[in-house]
Amino acid sequence: MNGADLPLLVPELVLLAGAAVVTAIDRIWRTDAFVAPLIGVASALAAAAAASVAGIGHDLFGGAVRRDSATLFFSVLTATSTAAALAIGVRQVAPRTVALLLVSCSGAIVIVASGDLGVLALGVTVMVLPLALLESRGRLITLGAAGLVVVGAIDLALATGSSSLSALDVVATPLGSAGLALLLAGLVMIAGVVSPRSHAPVDTGTSDAYVAVVVRIAGLGALMRVGAALASSAVIDWRASIAVIAAVSVIVASLVALGQTSPRRILAYASIAQAGYAAVALTAGFASGPTAAFFLAAFALMTVGALALIARLPSAARLGDLRGVARRRPLFVLALGTLLLALAGLPPSIGFVAKLYVLELAVGAQLAWLALIAALASVLSAVAYLRILFACLGEGDGVRPRGRIDAIEVLAAVVAVAAGLVPGPLLGVVQNVRF
Amino acid sequence: MIATAVIALPLALAVVSLLPPLARRTRPLTVVAGLAVAVLGFTGPMLPVRASVHAPWAPILGLSYAVELDAFAAIFVAATGLVFAAVVASSDRIGHARAYHALLSVLLAALVGAFVARDLALFLLFWELALAIAALLISQWGGVGRSDAAVRVLVTALVGSALYIVVIVSLAVARGSLDSDVLRARPLPASAQLLPAVLLCAAFLVTLPVLPFQSWLIRAFVAGPREVALLLGAGLSSVALYAVMRLCVGLFPQGMSVAAPAFVALAAVGTLYGAVIASRQDDLRRLAAFVAFSTINLAAVGAFSGTEVGLRGATLAAISREILLTALVVAIACVARRSGAASLARAGGLATSSPRLATLTTVTVLALVGIPGSSAFAADYLVLAGAYERFPTAAAVVAIVIIASAIWAARTLRRAFHGPPLAHAGDLRWRETAIILPLLLLSLAIGVVPRSITDRVPADVLPALEAPR
Numbered sequence: 001m002n003g004a005d006l007p008l009l010v011p012e013l014v015l016l017a018g019a020a021v022v023t024a025i026d027r028i029w030r031t032d033a034f035v036a037p038l039i040g041v042a043s044a045l046a047a048a049a050a051a052s053v054a055g056i057g058h059d060l061f062g063g064a065v066r067r068d069s070a071t072l073f074f075s076v077l078t079a080t081s082t083a084a085a086l087a088i089g090v091r092q093v094a095p096r097t098v099a100l101l102l103v104s105c106s107g108a109i110v111i112v113a114s115g116d117l118g119v120l121a122l123g124v125t126v127m128v129l130p131l132a133l134l135e136s137r138g139r140l141i142t143l144g145a146a147g148l149v150v151v152g153a154i155d156l157a158l159a160t161g162s163s164s165l166s167a168l169d170v171v172a173t174p175l176g177s178a179g180l181a182l183l184l185a186g187l188v189m190i191a192g193v194v195s196p197r198s199h200a201p202v203d204t205g206t207s208d209a210y211v212a213v214v215v216r217i218a219g220l221g222a223l224m225r226v227g228a229a230l231a232s233s234a235v236i237d238w239r240a241s242i243a244v245i246a247a248v249s250v251i252v253a254s255l256v257a258l259g260q261t262s263p264r265r266i267l268a269y270a271s272i273a274q275a276g277y278a279a280v281a282l283t284a285g286f287a288s289g290p291t292a293a294f295f296l297a298a299f300a301l302m303t304v305g306a307l308a309l310i311a312r313l314p315s316a317a318r319l320g321d322l323r324g325v326a327r328r329r330p331l332f333v334l335a336l337g338t339l340l341l342a343l344a345g346l347p348p349s350i351g352f353v354a355k356l357y358v359l360e361l362a363v364g365a366q367l368a369w370l371a372l373i374a375a376l377a378s379v380l381s382a383v384a385y386l387r388i389l390f391a392c393l394g395e396g397d398g399v400r401p402r403g404r405i406d407a408i409e410v411l412a413a414v415v416a417v418a419a420g421l422v423p424g425p426l427l428g429v430v431q432n433v434r435f
Numbered sequence: 436m437i438a439t440a441v442i443a444l445p446l447a448l449a450v451v452s453l454l455p456p457l458a459r460r461t462r463p464l465t466v467v468a469g470l471a472v473a474v475l476g477f478t479g480p481m482l483p484v485r486a487s488v489h490a491p492w493a494p495i496l497g498l499s500y501a502v503e504l505d506a507f508a509a510i511f512v513a514a515t516g517l518v519f520a521a522v523v524a525s526s527d528r529i530g531h532a533r534a535y536h537a538l539l540s541v542l543l544a545a546l547v548g549a550f551v552a553r554d555l556a557l558f559l560l561f562w563e564l565a566l567a568i569a570a571l572l573i574s575q576w577g578g579v580g581r582s583d584a585a586v587r588v589l590v591t592a593l594v595g596s597a598l599y600i601v602v603i604v605s606l607a608v609a610r611g612s613l614d615s616d617v618l619r620a621r622p623l624p625a626s627a628q629l630l631p632a633v634l635l636c637a638a639f640l641v642t643l644p645v646l647p648f649q650s651w652l653i654r655a656f657v658a659g660p661r662e663v664a665l666l667l668g669a670g671l672s673s674v675a676l677y678a679v680m681r682l683c684v685g686l687f688p689q690g691m692s693v694a695a696p697a698f699v700a701l702a703a704v705g706t707l708y709g710a711v712i713a714s715r716q717d718d719l720r721r722l723a724a725f726v727a728f729s730t731i732n733l734a735a736v737g738a739f740s741g742t743e744v745g746l747r748g749a750t751l752a753a754i755s756r757e758i759l760l761t762a763l764v765v766a767i768a769c770v771a772r773r774s775g776a777a778s779l780a781r782a783g784g785l786a787t788s789s790p791r792l793a794t795l796t797t798v799t800v801l802a803l804v805g806i807p808g809s810s811a812f813a814a815d816y817l818v819l820a821g822a823y824e825r826f827p828t829a830a831a832v833v834a835i836v837i838i839a840s841a842i843w844a845a846r847t848l849r850r851a852f853h854g855p856p857l858a859h860a861g862d863l864r865w866r867e868t869a870i871i872l873p874l875l876l877l878s879l880a881i882g883v884v885p886r887s888i889t890d891r892v893p894a895d896v897l898p899a900l901e902a903p904r
Contacts, residue, residue, distance in 0.1 A: 344593075346567060347560035356496055356556065359604040371604060375597040382593050383586075390582060393574050423493045431495070 008054055008067065011047040011075055015106040018043025019099040026095035036095035037206075040086040040102055047109070048079035063164060064116035066225075069432045073293050074112035074221045078105060078214050081300045085209035087408055088308040093206050100130035101210050108214055112221035117153040117163045117183075120222060124149045124190065127218055134207060141189065148186030155179025168229040183226065184241070191219030192249050192275045205311025208264060212271040212307065213300045220278050224292060227282055228435035239365075243283045247373045249276035254380035261318050263310050263388050267303070270343065273381045274299050280374050281358045284365040291361045293433040294426060298342075298354040298419070305412025306339040310388075312401040319387060323396025332401050333392045338413040340389050342420070344382035349420035353427075437479045438502035438551040439488060441512060442544050444471055449540035453533055461536040462523060468540050469520030472547055476512030479504045487553065489614060497607035501553035501614045506891040507750075508550045511677055514754045515550070515670045517877075518761045519543050522662045525765045525870050527772075529660070535576055542568045542666055549674045555603045555613040555682070559596060562674065566592035566642075569667055573659040584654035588667070591641050591651045598638040602631045618686055619895060628690025635683050636691070636698055636739075639675040643735055645698070646705035649728045656724035664720070665764050668727035669757040676731065676753050679738045680746055685896045691741055698739040699822065703829040705732035710836045714843035719767045719777040722847060726763065726803060729836065730756040730811075736833055737818035743897050745821025747889040748814055754888050755810035755881060759803045762874040766796040769867050770851060773860030779847065784856025791863045793852040795871045800848060802878050804840040810881035817889065 021043075022036045057067045065071075082105040086098060107126030114120040128146040132139045153163075159176030160167045171180055223242070230238050253272035260266045278299065281292040309332065316322050326333040342349035355378065362371040419426055448468040452461040480486070487503035504512065519539075529535050545568060548561035566588060574585035607613050610621055623631065641648040656664040684691050709729025716722040734756065737749030769792055771777040773785060786793035802809035815837070823830040863871075881888060 341567065346563050347556070348564075352560075353493060353496065353498075356498075356600070356604060356607075359600065360496060360608050363604050363608045368601075368605065372601050375601045375604075376594075379590070379593045379597045383590055386586075386589060390574060390586065393571070394582060423496075424491075427493060427495050 008057070008060055009065075010050040010054060011079060011109055012106040014043055014047045014050055015079070015102045015109070018046075019102040022095050022099045022102070026099075034091050036098045037086050037090045037093045040093075040098035041083045041090070043102060044079050044083035044086060044105060047105070048076045048083065051075035051079060051109070059115060061116075061119075063166070064119045065110075065113050066115040067113070068434065070221070070224070070289060070293070070435045071113040073430065073433045074217065074296075075109045077293075077297055077300060078108045078112065078217055081213045081217065081304060082108075082210060084300075084304045084308075084408060085206050085213065088209055088304070088311050089206035097134060097207065100134050101207070104128075104130040104210070105214060108218035111218045112225070114222070114225060115165050117157055117165060120165070120225070121150045121153040123218075124186070124222070127215065128190070131211065131215070145186045145189035148182045148189065152179045152181070152183030152186060156183060165225060165229040168226065169231070180230075180238075184223070184238070187219055187222045187226065188245055188279075189219075191216050191223060191279070192245075192253070192272050205264070205307050208268065208311070209304050209307040212268055213303050216271065216275045216278075217296050217300065220275060220282070220292065220296065223279070223282055224288065224435050227288075239283050242279055243367055243370050246276045246279035246283065247370055249273065249279065250374055250377045251380075254377045254384065257384040258380055258387075260384070263313070263316055263319060263322065263391070264307075266384050266388060267306055267310060270381045270384055271299075271303055273377070274303070274343070277355070277358055277374060277378075280362050280367075280370055283367055283370065284361045288361060289433040289435050290427075290430040291357050293430040295354045295358050297426065297430070298350040298416075301412055301419075302339050302343045302351055302416055305409055305416065306336065306343060308406070308409050308412070309336045309339065312403060313399050314402065315399045319391040320396070321398045322388065322391040323394040323398040325392045325398055325401065327395070329401050332405055333389075335405060335409050335413040336392065337389050339416055340385040342416040344385045345378055346382075347420065348417065350416050350423065350426075351420070353420055353423045436484045436488065437475065437482055437486065438504040441472055441475045441479065441504060441551060442502070442548045444468065444475065445540040445544040445547065449537040449544070452540065453537050458533055461533050462526065465536040465540055466520045466524045469516045469518075469523060469543060471516070472543060473513045473516030473520060476504070476509045476516055476547075479512070480506045480509045489553075489616075492554070492557070496556075497610075497612045498556045499554045499612065499614050500557060501616070502548075502551045502557070503553050504551050505893060507681075507893045507896070508677075510750075510754060510888055510891050511550045511673055512547050514757045515543070515546050515673065517874075518665065518669050518757050521761050521765060521870050521874060522665045525768055525867065526660075526662055527768075529576060531576075535572070535660075538568055538572055539662060539666075542572070542663070546666065546670045546674060550677060553615050555606065555615060555618075558678065558682075559599060559603065563592065563596055565671060565674070569655075569659075569663050569671070572663045573655060576660045576663075577658045580654065580658040584651070584658035587651040587654055591644075591648065595638040595641040598634045602635045602638070605631060615682065615686065623687065625689040628687040629693050630690070632683055632687035632690030633694050635687070636679065636694065639679050639683070640698070640701070643672055643675045643679075643731050644728065645732060645735055646701045646708060649705070649709075652728055653721060653724045656720045656727070657718065661764060661768055664724075665761060668724065668731075669760045672727070672731040673753045673757055676734055676738055676749060679735070680749065680892075680896050684738065684741055684746065688741070688898060691739075695739050695741055696826065699736055699826050699829045702732045702735035702739055703822075703826075703832040705729070706736060706833050706836050707839060710839035710843060714839065714846055716843075717779045719770065719779065719847075719851075722843065723760070723764055723767055726843070727756070727760055729840070730760070730803070733815065733818055733833060733836065736829060737821050740822045740825055740829075741898060742821040742824045744817055744824065746897055747892050748817025748819075748821050750892050751810065751881070751885055751888045752814035752818055755814045755878060756803075758874050758878050758881075759799060759809075759811060762795075762799040762871050762878075763803060765867070765870050765874075766792070766799055769863060769871075770796070779850040782851045783854045784852070785860070786852035787856050788860055789862040791868060795863070795868070795875065796852070797848055798875055799871070800844045802875065802882075804844045805837060808879060808882050810878045810885065813882055813885035817885075
């Protein structure tokens with residue numbers, strides 16, 4: 001470890017500085033409502049830029065913080081998604097929420113870059129604690145997941161005598177196995193179970209989008225780090241466990257999403273099903289880097305866009321409230337419908353390409369049963385998405401969307417289709433992502 | 436090139452029909468789109484341009500943009516274009532006509548695209564696009580029960596395409612490409628063909644639809660706009676049948692021959708079931724739906740049987756039913772305009788007030804039932820002969836259909852046109868005649884020269900004389 005490595009932690013530092021500035025401004029000047037979110041967006045984008053400028057290089061702190069292609073891709077993805085999530089509620093988000101999400105995002109970047117159990121546990125804690133402060137009801141699950149990760153990491157470090165992730169493949173003792181199980185369980189909870197139930201005074205969709213996208217990406221990124229370390233392990237067939245978890249989460253989350261009546265909750269639970277899809281990609285081990293990266297990038301784009309549009313209907317507590325929106329605001333529904341169909345995996349959208357990519361990987365890894373289950377379960381989540389769309393298309397006198405449609409949402413819808421028609425560039429970018 | 440043109444043309448006209456200056460001209464424009472597709476489809480294979488395009492789409496995933504308008508696809512494209520033009524020309528006034536007609540044109544482009552697509556993922560793209568647009572049209576422009584119908588159409592489609600996706604994903608992994616020419620050049624070993632053949636067929640069973648899956652079609656006919664119902668019942672069913680022949684039988688012949696008995700049995704019973712239920716319908720839209728269901732099952736018997744005669748018969752049956760079903764649906768619309776509702780309970784004695792309508796409808800219905808000379812007669816005969824080679828029992832069941840069809844035909848004609856006149860309405864206007872009559876003449880012409888259709892079935896679909904390696 002040496003001090004010269006510190007400047008390369010700029011993305012994390014920028015985020016923390018942004019959080020500090022937001023807090024200070026809130027305390028000292030009490031400015032307009034949109035100043036804090038704008039600073040948040042700016043610092044998240046700056047972090048993404050810093051991460052891409054820093055690029056790929058030697059690992060920091062003796063391998064504890066990796067600077068490989070996966071770190072690069074996922075840092076940029078998480079920071080950009082955070083910026084987009086903050087942009088959703090640019091006039092409504094409280095400064096405190098902005099600051100907490102920025103801190104949380106710095107934790108997410110640490111997680112996806114971690115090459116060491118201690119760093120991983122630190123990242124999880126930094127990411128999860130602000131969320132626990134933000135939420136009231138999901139707090140126990142959120143903190144519990146972090147607790148499992150920390151305890152599992154300590155167990156593993158004791159069992160192997162080393163805190164490096166690369167030492168995981170020699171785990172053989174009962175203590176080590178238990179630690180590994182706890183670690184994986186905690187990460188799976190972060191990737192899948194943590195549900196967006198924000199109870200901020202004004203519901204803006206920002207924390208929804210943040211939890212549904214950034215937290216899931218970070219959890220899956222951590223799972224991939226651990227998975228890559230375990231790939232050569234002959235002791236534990238972790239792939240089978242991940243396959244079962246993926247199948248269960250896709251099915252259960254799709255069913256639950258189908259039973260929901262609130263559009264926001266449908267999207268929230270369907271995002272868990274999408275995380276399950278990403279977990280399907282993990283089952284292929286080493287080769288899963290490009291697929292998981294592509295899938296998660298597509299997922300982030302579509303989910304943030306859809307949540308941003310739904311956030312414009314704050315009073316639409318039930319599907320019935322959406323009736324008649326299509327007649328009054330056809331463009332709004334066109335953008336929302338495009339994103340929902342893309343999430344449902346219909347061609348020609350980025351969601352379709354992502355789905356095909358994941359399923360091909362699963363079949364290639366001799367998991368055809370998983371591909372069949374995932375394909376059939378995707379019908380359930382597709383129906384859940386389409387319920388929102390059909391509610392909008394129905395006749396009636398529902399709520400009126402707030403404000404005009406934004407560049408972000410139009411851009412998300414256009415990119416979702418364009419990247420499905422011409423997936424080459426994004427596919428080219430992700431080919432290098434390796435853990 | 437011509438294949439791309441035939442997809443792009445209706446799309447371009449859809450965009451044009453959205454332009455404000457043409458607000459009152461969208462229906463003629465849409466009819467022109469259908470006719471243009473029909474002409475392009477008819478003449479396409481003879482034009483001196485490159486027939487096929489193979490361009491990369493996402494090579495890492497095995498996707499490519501591969502389209503080809505060969506003689507086999509061309510007849511389906513031409514028939515679909517014709518059906519589209521005829522039914523749109525007969526349509527009533529409708530609200531938000533610009534959006535409606537633009538979406539209809541996109542639906543036509545999607546159906547045509549599914550016929551010319553040579554890449555399995557590209558086929559899925561057009562397939563799902565067609566179903567999504569159809570569901571949207573039903574949900575926005577349909578009648579009572581439209582949202583239920585739209586949801587059913589979509590869910591059925593999604594289940595089918597989920598099975599389809601599993602197959603193409605396995606193929607992409609095994610062969611690295613989804614271009615059907617590449618797949619045909621490197622077929623799967625015979626022992627590995629059964630599962631993909633069954634899954635792929637199951638995907639198309641729900642959208643043909645074969646026996647237990649017909650409810651979405653019935654609801655689409657009852658609740659959907661007439662044009663959309665017909666494009667689903669005639670156009671989309673043809674796509675599914677075409678895919679069964681081109682993909683299931685063409686790519687997995689050995690697997691299909693193992694799985695065929697189950698599918699043939701379902702389709703044979705479905706044929707009979709549709710004809711029997713049709714004879715009990717008072718609602719003419721439901722009648723048309725069950726006739727559509729019965730006839731596509733008959734065609735499916737020929738396709739699933741996998742024999743050369745059966746496949747030729749299935750092709751002829753598909754084309755014949757597209758044309759005749761369109762004539763029937765247009766005739767039913769004319770009856771509905773005169774009696775106030777598409778119901779046998781409200782019609783009656785129309786033969787006295789509208790003799791031309793009665794004549795044309797009678798010819799249509801008899802042609803559908805398969806009187807000698809009509810295209811349906813030739814098709815029924817070929818399907819029966821083809822099925823008899825391998826499945827005599829199924830052929831026997833299908834043969835009973837001729838009797839069952841006679842029952843619905845006689846009952847419908849008697850209730851609608853004979854007996855005491857309930858409605859006093861004018862006869863067919865020239866435009867209505869001009870739509871139905873050419874369709875009937877075409878059917879008779881095909882009935883006289885069925886080889887014009889059956890000879891276009893390509894060798895790569897027909898069973899090979901020697902066993903492939």
